[in-house]
Each structure stands twice: as structure tokens, then as C-alpha cells.
Amino acid sequence: MAINYPTKKTSYQKATSTSRRGMILEDDINLSNEYYLANNIAIIHKKPTPIVVVDVDYPSRNKAVITKAFYKTPSTTDYNGVYRGYYIDFEAKETTSKTSFPLKNFHEHQISHLKSIIEHGGIGFLIICFKEYGEVYLVELDLVLKYHDLNLRKSIPYEEIKEKSYLIKDGYNPRLDYLKCVDEIIKKRF
């Protein structure tokens, strides 16, 4: 299925100490992953955006130019890799809401994908950013499933995320040290 994909990023605004307005979560995660890679801490990459190529031109012998293509719905999450021998898999999303995180931000199959990952011994989770508070959380799947499966409501309350999830330390390098939270999960689960 071809879908409409956001291609333009919001313009970069000056961030205040308590807000992530204008900061792009994806960029911060990518930079953190580069830091982890460069320092031999973990190998975690963002998967390329899936694209269906329809037409390709060859203006010269060694060059291929795609002239028609469509974005495709991803069948998995955006990030995966290996850390301390564990398979890591997650999706990251941000919200401007101050009260809750809307579950429609995740595709249905991303939730079931993460469920399977955990069943197979991997570490699957979500990274959720509340832009207005300048807070980024590592949220375990249990909390998402509580609202998702029971169909209680279409969003997870901010207060419950704050209480039950891991606040990710925001710093210079790595920007978002989410593997510190993964260490806590490993300590608890394995």
C-alpha cells in the first residue's frame, strides 16, 4: 500500500531548557546511535524508509535515476540492532500533547511486531517524546498493551508514562542515552 509520508521536517527552532520544540527526536536518536557505534557500545541502525520503485532511468551507463516511486507502509519498527548480545528493537515517536500519548501514532503491525520480538527473547520497546515538557521516555510494551489490547482509551495518560517508564537522560553526547534504560530492563528481566 502506498501511503502519504511526511517528508518535510519542522523547522529547527531554538530549544528552551524545558521544551524540545524544534528538536527532532529522530535526529537525536540517530546521533546517539552514531555515538554508540563509534564508541563500540552497540550496533543499532535506523532502517531505510521502504520505497516501491516504479520507473528507473539510466542517463549514463553507471548511473540510475529513480523517476517514479512511492512510499510504503513499514512492516516493522524503525530501529534495530545488537547490544550486550541482546537483540534490540524499537520505534520512536513524539507528541505535542501535554496530557497523553495518542496510540494512533503507531501502526498496528508495529505493536504486534514488538510483541513477537519480546516472545523471541529480544528487547522491544517504544521511545516516546513529550515535546512540550522536553521529556523523552523509554516505554515498555506492557504499558502500551494495557491501553491497546483492552481498548480502554486511544491514548496513554502522560502521568502513567511518567510514573511507569524510564526517563531518558538528555545530554550532549550521547544526546539521548537510552541504553542506560535498556540496562535497567536487562537487570530486571534477564
Place this chain on the structure above:
Amino acid sequence: MAINYPTKKTSYQKATSTSRRGMILEDDINLSNEYYLANNIAIIHKKPTPIVVVDVDYPSRNKAVITKAFYKTPSTTDYNGVYRGYYIDFEAKETTSKTSFPLKNFHEHQISHLKSIIEHGGIGFLIICFKEYGEVYLVELDLVLKYHDLNLRKSIPYEEIKEKSYLIKDGYNPRLDYLKCVDEIIKKRF
């Protein structure tokens, strides 16, 4: 870096019992991964081909058409996922040579990526298909590095792959049961 990427597959020819001529390795691996997924054996996916999007048109409100884009050199291998709690990562390539597998089929950074994967406790390997013999092997990185690092020669002799690697069982479903060979690696290494 934009590179010229093969986009046209060879036409599908009738395969004889001793040859894989016309059979496409990538398709067989994808079908095997679908089988593993459907039977809850493992979660292994092919990563999308990385593409740099230059121009996008919006002919209607909910539709994005990419009108100019380029293929990019992948920074990792094509396949990864989780099996029995282990992180799995590999690249697959085929050759029409009867005597050796040319190492130029792998990007330099794919080799170093697999090296890191193993250092971090993951299971990284190569799947190599000799089309003329109808044989597909799971090749461990050690054998590749022997020829790669020592610069002995630019290809791995067929006879040595045959002797030191795992022949992957070719069947109906899964088409290529490469996880059986991964079981052997786990038994040996962990």
C-alpha cells in the same frame, strides 16, 4: 554516495535438479523468512534498499509521488532479526563461478559490520550461492576474513567453502532452511 544498483532481475528459468540457474537467492530467502515468521520460529526481515529522495510531488492531498531519487550504498547488511534470543545478521550473494566466490561481491563496510556484530555477541554470517552447482552455503565470517584480511587472493575457493561451511538444505517450505545451520553455530559457540 549514489551508486548504480541492479534493478532488473534475471528472467526466471526452469531450474534443473543440480542448478539454481534462474532461481533468485533473494526471493528464496525472503520466502524462508516468511515461513519462519508465519510459524513463529524467528523474526528476520530484509531491510529496505536505502534510497535518497530528491523530489516529491503531491498530485493530490493524500498522495506523495517521488519523482527523483537515487540508490545509496547500504551501510549494513541486508538481513537481520532475532532467533532463539540471538541477534541474527547476514548478507546473501550468488555467483555463477564454479571455482571460487569473488570477495568484491561484498562491500568493505559489510565485512566490518559483521565483524562488529560478532564482537557484540550477535550471530553474523554470509549466505553464498553457487548457481551452477545448485548449492547454497552458510559461510562463517572466519573463512571470509582469512582471505579478506590476509589479502591472499580476491576470492574464496569453492572447495574450501564446501569443506568448511554449512550446506543449506534446499526444500519446499522453507525454501532454504538456513536456521538449521544457525542451530549448529549456536551449539558450537554458545
